[in-house]
Amino acid sequence: MKELTKKPLLVRIRPWLILLPTLVVTLGILYPFATAIYYSFTDYSLKSTAYEFVGIKNWVEMFTGKEFWHSLGVTLKYAVLATALEMILGMVIALTLNTEKRWAGILKVILIFPLMVAPVIAVLLWSLMTNTSIGILEKFLNLFGVYAFPWWAASSTALFSVVMIDVWVNTPFVLLLVLAGLQGLPKSPYEAARIDGGSAWFTFKTLTLPLLKPVLLIALIFRIVSTVQEFSIIYATTKGGPGDTLMNLSLSAYMDGYTYSSIGRAIPQILVLWILINVITKKLVGAWLKAKSAN
Amino acid sequence: MAKVTVENLTKKYGKTTAVRNISFDLEDNEFFVLFGPAGAGKTTILNMIAGIGDPDEGRICFDGQSMNFIESSKRNVAMVFENYALYPHLTIYENIASSMRTKAHREPEEVIDREVKRIASLLRLEGLLDRKPSQVSNGQKQRAALGRAMVRKPNIFLMDEPLAHLDAKLRNAMRKELKAMQDKLQTTTLYVTHDYAEAMSLGDRIAVIHQGEICQIGTAEEVYNMPATEFVARMFGDSEINILQGVLRREDSTLKLVLPLSNRSYELPRHTAEVLEASGRKQVDVGLRSSAVRYSWRPEEGYVKGTVYTMEPLGNKVELTVKTEGGAVRLMVPVTETPDVDETIYLAFDVSGGIYFDSDSKEYIVCQKETAGKEGKR
Amino acid sequence: MEQKKRGEKALMLAGKVLLVFYTLFAVFPLIWMIIIAFKGDSQMYDTLFIFHPTLANFKNVLTKGSYVKAFVSNLIISGGAVLVSVLVGVPAAYALARYEFKHKEGVAFTILSFKFAPEILIIIPVFTIFQKLKLYDTYFGMIWIYQFIGLPLLIWVLRGYFEDIPVEMERAAELDGYSKREIFFKMLIPLIRPGLVAAALLSFIFCWNNFTFGLMLCGFKIQTITVSALTYISTSTIHYGQMAVVSVIAIIPEIIMCLCIQKHLVRGLSFGAVKG
Numbered sequence: 001m002k003e004l005t006k007k008p009l010l011v012r013i014r015p016w017l018i019l020l021p022t023l024v025v026t027l028g029i030l031y032p033f034a035t036a037i038y039y040s041f042t043d044y045s046l047k048s049t050a051y052e053f054v055g056i057k058n059w060v061e062m063f064t065g066k067e068f069w070h071s072l073g074v075t076l077k078y079a080v081l082a083t084a085l086e087m088i089l090g091m092v093i094a095l096t097l098n099t100e101k102r103w104a105g106i107l108k109v110i111l112i113f114p115l116m117v118a119p120v121i122a123v124l125l126w127s128l129m130t131n132t133s134i135g136i137l138e139k140f141l142n143l144f145g146v147y148a149f150p151w152w153a154a155s156s157t158a159l160f161s162v163v164m165i166d167v168w169v170n171t172p173f174v175l176l177l178v179l180a181g182l183q184g185l186p187k188s189p190y191e192a193a194r195i196d197g198g199s200a201w202f203t204f205k206t207l208t209l210p211l212l213k214p215v216l217l218i219a220l221i222f223r224i225v226s227t228v229q230e231f232s233i234i235y236a237t238t239k240g241g242p243g244d245t246l247m248n249l250s251l252s253a254y255m256d257g258y259t260y261s262s263i264g265r266a267i268p269q270i271l272v273l274w275i276l277i278n279v280i281t282k283k284l285v286g287a288w289l290k291a292k293s294a295n
Numbered sequence: 296m297a298k299v300t301v302e303n304l305t306k307k308y309g310k311t312t313a314v315r316n317i318s319f320d321l322e323d324n325e326f327f328v329l330f331g332p333a334g335a336g337k338t339t340i341l342n343m344i345a346g347i348g349d350p351d352e353g354r355i356c357f358d359g360q361s362m363n364f365i366e367s368s369k370r371n372v373a374m375v376f377e378n379y380a381l382y383p384h385l386t387i388y389e390n391i392a393s394s395m396r397t398k399a400h401r402e403p404e405e406v407i408d409r410e411v412k413r414i415a416s417l418l419r420l421e422g423l424l425d426r427k428p429s430q431v432s433n434g435q436k437q438r439a440a441l442g443r444a445m446v447r448k449p450n451i452f453l454m455d456e457p458l459a460h461l462d463a464k465l466r467n468a469m470r471k472e473l474k475a476m477q478d479k480l481q482t483t484t485l486y487v488t489h490d491y492a493e494a495m496s497l498g499d500r501i502a503v504i505h506q507g508e509i510c511q512i513g514t515a516e517e518v519y520n521m522p523a524t525e526f527v528a529r530m531f532g533d534s535e536i537n538i539l540q541g542v543l544r545r546e547d548s549t550l551k552l553v554l555p556l557s558n559r560s561y562e563l564p565r566h567t568a569e570v571l572e573a574s575g576r577k578q579v580d581v582g583l584r585s586s587a588v589r590y591s592w593r594p595e596e597g598y599v600k601g602t603v604y605t606m607e608p609l610g611n612k613v614e615l616t617v618k619t620e621g622g623a624v625r626l627m628v629p630v631t632e633t634p635d636v637d638e639t640i641y642l643a644f645d646v647s648g649g650i651y652f653d654s655d656s657k658e659y660i661v662c663q664k665e666t667a668g669k670e671g672k673r
Numbered sequence: 674m675e676q677k678k679r680g681e682k683a684l685m686l687a688g689k690v691l692l693v694f695y696t697l698f699a700v701f702p703l704i705w706m707i708i709i710a711f712k713g714d715s716q717m718y719d720t721l722f723i724f725h726p727t728l729a730n731f732k733n734v735l736t737k738g739s740y741v742k743a744f745v746s747n748l749i750i751s752g753g754a755v756l757v758s759v760l761v762g763v764p765a766a767y768a769l770a771r772y773e774f775k776h777k778e779g780v781a782f783t784i785l786s787f788k789f790a791p792e793i794l795i796i797i798p799v800f801t802i803f804q805k806l807k808l809y810d811t812y813f814g815m816i817w818i819y820q821f822i823g824l825p826l827l828i829w830v831l832r833g834y835f836e837d838i839p840v841e842m843e844r845a846a847e848l849d850g851y852s853k854r855e856i857f858f859k860m861l862i863p864l865i866r867p868g869l870v871a872a873a874l875l876s877f878i879f880c881w882n883n884f885t886f887g888l889m890l891c892g893f894k895i896q897t898i899t900v901s902a903l904t905y906i907s908t909s910t911i912h913y914g915q916m917a918v919v920s921v922i923a924i925i926p927e928i929i930m931c932l933c934i935q936k937h938l939v940r941g942l943s944f945g946a947v948k949g
Contacts, residue, residue, distance in 0.1 A: 109935065113931070201684075
């Protein structure tokens with residue numbers, strides 16, 4: 001046998017060979033992504049295959065038009081409201097469930113169920129709940145003299161109603177993560193705090209909250225990224241309406257692209273959304289890494 | 296079993312050099328110990344021989360055949376890992392049998408069964424063969440890991456601190472068992488440890504490693520009695536060796552040693568004096584093991600006064616640290632002695648039992664044992 | 674001190690009350706769905722909880738309309754997609770866990786970024802490509818696009834599971850003479866199996882629940898369950914019982930799967946960031 005002076009080629013490129021299938025399917029998605037950016041400089045339409053390069057026209061029109069700023073506002077309003085409610089509710093419920101009691105064990109399983117429900121199916125369920133003829137919520141509101149509450153049919157109550165469905169589906173996500181975080185907390189600092197005689201609130205503020213920070217940040221990242229691009233729930237309830245009340249960037253891009261067939265106008269909005277998501281995640285992931293190493 | 300040669304091995308991790316220019320040979324059927332403190336580079340050397348890491352420079356040969364960049368599955372070496380590395384999803388039986396079920400070392404099931412049972416009885420694992428690793432104790436895991444290596448007929452056995460995670464009692468028992476097995480089986484073994492007692496009791500030869508370099512290769516007797524450097528001297532022995540700075544002075548045409556603890560000068564054995572004379576040094580470091588320190592509770596002629604600073608009972612002996620004007624000295628006293636802290640004690644030094652080192656380079660010059668011990672090979 | 678104690682007690686009580694309300698909020702829609710599913714059309718308006726249960730709604734949904742076909746299509750697409758992402762994702766997760774190579778983290782984060790990219794951003798260009806390649810409204814195209822839902826999850830979660838296996842065990846197997854392939858199938862796969870099953874089931878749930886891909890990339894020959902369900906909302910139907918049955922059929926398999934992977938849910942949902 002000859003002496004080897006370096007590793008055989010096959011051994012050196014082994015990791016890349018193993019990754020190859022994934023890279024192949026991945027390229028399949030990076031390519032359309034690149035073409036998407038190109039399309040934003042054309043008048044590409046679903047109606048015809050011919051298209052022309054139009055420069056930054058789509059971008060200028062977007063930034064000077066009122067619709068874009070409205071959609072951006074709706075996007076942020078929806079994301080902040082839904083995420084905040086889910087985070088607070090998820091955390092509070094997790095804290096009340098954080099005991100070894102039997103009922104808590106059962107609830108910990110049952111309360112996760114809504115998370116498994118598809119958003120569109122959740123809309124179906126809440127349509128049954130809020131239906132003015134048969135819905136139990138309607139019957140309940142009747143007791144207080146409120147009849148035919150419009151829910152997402154009226155622009156004054158639409159945002160609240162749709163966010164409610166988002167909260168119903170996704171609060172369990174925060175709940176699940178915070179429960180896991182609470183379970184993983186070290187025991188000894190709590191014993192020390194009890195000996196020191198600090199109040200429950202003080203222990204929570206100085207001990208639990210900082211220790212939970214990494215988990216809370218992970219929950220926050222996943223929720224904000226998801227709510228900022230919410231499509232399914234809004235589409236299934238109001239398609240962005242009533243009027244343009246819930247027309248966030250995802251819906252608006254969909255309408256421009258599919259209903260009005262202008263891909264060139266749709267893509268810049270989505271790219272703005274994509275940049276927004278990137279900025280948010282970069283910030284939050286940085287904070288998460290810091291919090292994780294601090295603990 | 297094969298003859299293993301390691302030539303000029305160097306391994307770097309980024310900017311730090313973990314192993315620097317190391318060479319040694321393993322004779323057929325030799326039990327060779329790599330000994331040194333944590334982080335000395337012992338495991339790195341072992342891993343390179345196993346093929347787990349590749350050397351940056353140098354060569355590893357089995358029977359003259361270079362093994363560089365050959366994958367570990369093709370080297371036919373058996374290894375016992377510090378954390379056992381048993382297959383958690385397989386029973387102890389299947390763990391021991393695993394190598395005989397690979398393409399490389401395939402055996403028929405009757406042979407596998409016979410071999411596993413043979414090893415199991417040797418290691419007293421018979422009742423545990425159907426258990427999973429998570430269901431047995433650490434000592435049993437250790438023996439199973441040993442068994443998994445022992446069923447094989449490899450070029451070399453590699454053992455990486457196999458006893459490190461056992462409690463003291465079990466460790467001693469396993470050490471004796473390993474030694475008995477080694478005598479019976481006649482295998483080429485490279486054994487890594489940071490425990491000097493393991494190194495001395497098991498090793499045919501010991502290589503002392505410090506900061507990626509070999510300080511000394513020798514038998515247990517050689518590294519203990521004639522350590523190549525002060526570092527090696529400090530690493531061996533229950534109680535760390537006392538290193539005192541001495542001055543050589545010529546009195547009445549003979550060379551005498553003056554220790555800082557007393558103004559007394561000590562007579563040196565003839566051979567020691569000659570070698571020291573030849574070295575031409577005025578200052579030397581004298582290594583005195585606790586056995587070379589005598590003590591008394593009353594002032595005696597030639598004894599130095601000190602006070603007891605700490606006491607550490609070690610079973611049938613007690614290690615004392617004594618503060619003297621010239622520095623701290625460690626010595627052993629029988630457990631029947633029960634001094635108080637700060638009690639006055641008087642010490643005398645048997646400088647003829649001392650090991651002499653160059654006070655600058657910290658390297659070995661001479662000791663009395665050299666002449667007493669037959670040819671004085673080094 | 675006494676006052677502080679009382680304040681804490683009040684806080685605990687408030688928490689319990691909130692928990693009761695939240696439990697009602699979370700669970701009642703599911704109970705309501707089941708009640709309605711067994712209610713006949715005639716009993717819909719004047720009864721709440723006491724009624725004569727009927728299977729008429731189930732019969733209608735299962736025999737009329739396209740819902741059963743959509744269920745089967747969803748099964749094919751989600752199952753196929755999970756299979757593809759397992760086949761390509763498990764080796765990738767292993768490579769990312771065990772090997773050190775250039776651009777490793779870059780590759781890992783590119784894969785993760787699919788999870789965070791807006792779906793519509795991917796769909797619009799994919800739509801045009803699908804049109805050109807005649808992949809629109811085909812199972813092949815749908816499976817290909819759906820596997821992107823599960824792939825980042827599988828790779829990131831399984832990477833963690835592989836990293837949990839001590840590398841020495843793998844070395845020991847190599848020294849025992851196992852080939853890389855044998856180590857992978859005989860030693861590693863059995864050890865990550867619980868995680869693999871959980872991640873695959875979770876990917877399946879994500880695929881099953883997806884709405885946008887099914888809405889925009891198919892619809893004539895193939896319809897997904899969520900898109901099909903939507904028709905029951907929009908056609909201002911008065912067959913509420915059938916709406917409920919549609920929901921029950923879509924939800925029940927997922928709740929069963931969720932119960933199966935309970936222990937691994939946190940780790941899966943957080944892409945391995947939180948080890949529950």
